[in-house]
Amino acid sequence: MRPVTASALLLALVGFTAPLASSSAIARASGADKTLKAVDTDNDGTIDLKEATAAGEATFTKLDKDNDGSVDTKELQGRLSKKDLKAADPDNDGHLDKKEYSALVEQRFKAADPDGDGTLDAKELKTPAGKALSALLK
Template sequence: MSQSRILLLAALLAAPLALPVTAEAKPAGDRTIAAVDTDSDGTIDLAETKAVAGAVFDKLEKDADGTLDAKELKGRVSRNELKQADPDNDGTIDKNEYLALVEARFKAADPDNDGTIDAKELRTPAGKALARLLK
């Protein structure tokens, strides 16, 4: 093999190492932080979280009745969680109920009560439950 082919092969093999880390290569907590963290401080606060959750609610709410049912929620909450988030027991949650659920999950994912959630906290079970509501 000629020296130029060897150099070309070496360059091709080394090229992926020089690429920046993409969103796909980042852990889930980091991707969620990047999607929600509007002030780019590396954490998400409740206001940022609720803003994204409100947009997610609007995207999921397909039938224009102002509520989400289990089908529209697409597995983001279990039947029991839906029941708990549904104080009027109509089998659906409206935007205020959805945001209340998001706030409860935010607080559960913030064990140090500093008002922010970092990527490490998002990788906990409570953080993952919150992240499901933000996708």
């Protein structure tokens, strides 16, 4: 039996972990791709503000389990931190109504659109701002 050299062991480890790294990249890409596919109703490969707002309103309706016209921390299911909820809640009632939720969707859409072209592609949805918006749309 031959002794295993450090270089052979390193090559084996790199060869073994490389597929794991690429599969995690695919998983990250699929999140943006899933959002794009779900929200891009005109199938042009981008999300515009109208599409984002419509998806946000649908998500709001789905989250409002008690049908009281607002969502609280529990209903938001971790989509917003307490700090972000407070910032998005101008009347400070601890809830977001549909208008406040839609305003937050618009704010996050604009933050995710650094080139200001009015649309978001998969690359922009992969940014931290894009991920923050996506959390409000699913």
